[in-house]
Amino acid sequence: MKLLRVAVELGRFLDQTDDITQAEQLFELLSAFALNFDCPWIAYGTLVPDEKGLKAAHPASGAILKYPDEWKERYLKMGYDRIDPLIKKSRRRVGAVRWSDVYRDASTTENERRVLDEAATFGLRSGITVPLHGPAGSFTIMSFAQPLEREFHNTTMTYLQLAALHFHLSVTKFADSSALKQAHGLSAREKECVLWAARGKSSWEIGMIVGISINTVNFHLKNVMRKLDAHSRTVAAVKAADLGIIKL
Numbered sequence: 404m405k406l407l408r409v410a411v412e413l414g415r416f417l418d419q420t421d422d423i424t425q426a427e428q429l430f431e432l433l434s435a436f437a438l439n440f441d442c443p444w445i446a447y448g449t450l451v452p453d454e455k456g457l458k459a460a461h462p463a464s465g466a467i468l469k470y471p472d473e474w475k476e477r478y479l480k481m482g483y484d485r486i487d488p489l490i491k492k493s494r495r496r497v498g499a500v501r502w503s504d505v506y507r508d509a510s511t512t513e514n515e516r517r518v519l520d521e522a523a524t525f526g527l528r529s530g531i532t533v534p535l536h537g538p539a540g541s542f543t544i545m546s547f548a549q550p551l552e553r554e555f556h557n558t559t560m561t562y563l564q565l566a567a568l569h570f571h572l573s574v575t576k577f578a579d580s581s582a583l584k585q586a587h588g589l590s591a592r593e594k595e596c597v598l599w600a601a602r603g604k605s606s607w608e609i610g611m612i613v614g615i616s617i618n619t620v621n622f623h624l625k626n627v628m629r630k631l632d633a634h635s636r637t638v639a640a641v642k643a644a645d646l647g648i649i650k651l
Contacts, residue, residue: 409562412439416566426574430467433570437547440559444527444548445469447570449541449634450490470548474525488515493534493544499564501555502530502548528552531560533567541641543571588630589648596623598649601640 416436423429434445447467468475477483484490488511492500505511506519522528530548537543545567555563589597592613599609606620613620624636631646633639643649 409439409558412436413562413565417569420569420573423573426467429570429573430469433566434469436566437563440547440555440563441549441551442530442547442563443469443550444471444530445546446548447543447545447567447574449543449638450494470527471525474522474527477521477525483518483521486512486515487518488512489519489532489546490544491515493532494542496534497536499531499533499560499567501560502532503554505532522548523552526550529555531555531563533564535568535571537575541638545571589627590623593623593627593630594643594649596620597627597636597640597643600624600636601644601649 413436416432419432420429423432430445430447434443437443437445445467446469488505488508489500489502492505492508492511502519506516527548528550529552530546532544532546535543535545547563547567592615595613596609599612604612606617606624609620610617624639627633627643628636628639631639631642633642640649
């Protein structure tokens with residue numbers, strides 16, 4: 404694709420997204436833009452912390468995937484988010500990374516390469532992943548994939564990365580706006596519980612500090628997670644701090 408046409412297509416994508424207020428509509432525009440680079444497969448999702456580090460959020464909890472259904476099912480069933488080398492590599496990078504480079508990297512294990520090998524059997528034969536780091540350690544990745552085995556040119560990577568960043572900033576703005584509206588609905592007790600959760604206290608410890616039962620603490624934290632559209636108490640605490648609901 405000639406550079407002039409690429410620039411025109413990117414400009415059109417940016418112009419079309421100005422008045423969009425829904426992530427799904429924005430994703431469809433991004434998908435159309437990615438087709439200019441022969442990338443029919445796109446995945447966008449937040450990585451949430453758990454006791455073993457970071458894992459991919461469940462598709463039903465905010466991820467937007469345009470991947471073959473069979474591969475999505477296989478990926479979730481096998482728990483490949485635990486060994487996905489694209490996730491491991493992206494955590495340490497700022498710029499986009501080629502899947503082929505990750506595959507050839509000496510630090511990538513055979514077990515991790517198996518994830519990419521299997522992805523290829525489902526039609527995802529080459530791609531790039533864009534790390535999207537946010538405040539307070541939040542981390543999202545976006546991947547673009549092709550059904551052909553070929554290298555992504557640097558120019559292609561640059562334009563896809565710009566589009567991914569624009570999409571991410573827009574979606575984050577939507578989420579923050581929604582969270583701010585919901586934040587006004589947090590009760591004093593909910594704010595108290597999420598504050599102590601943000602300070603690393605367990606439900607039992609919060610209950611002892613606040614003077615309520617563990618079940619009641621969990622009830623309040625679940626309400627906070629729902630109101631802030633968070634996948635875990637850790638993510639809820641990060642959002643609450645970012646939005647100024649609590650002061651650490």
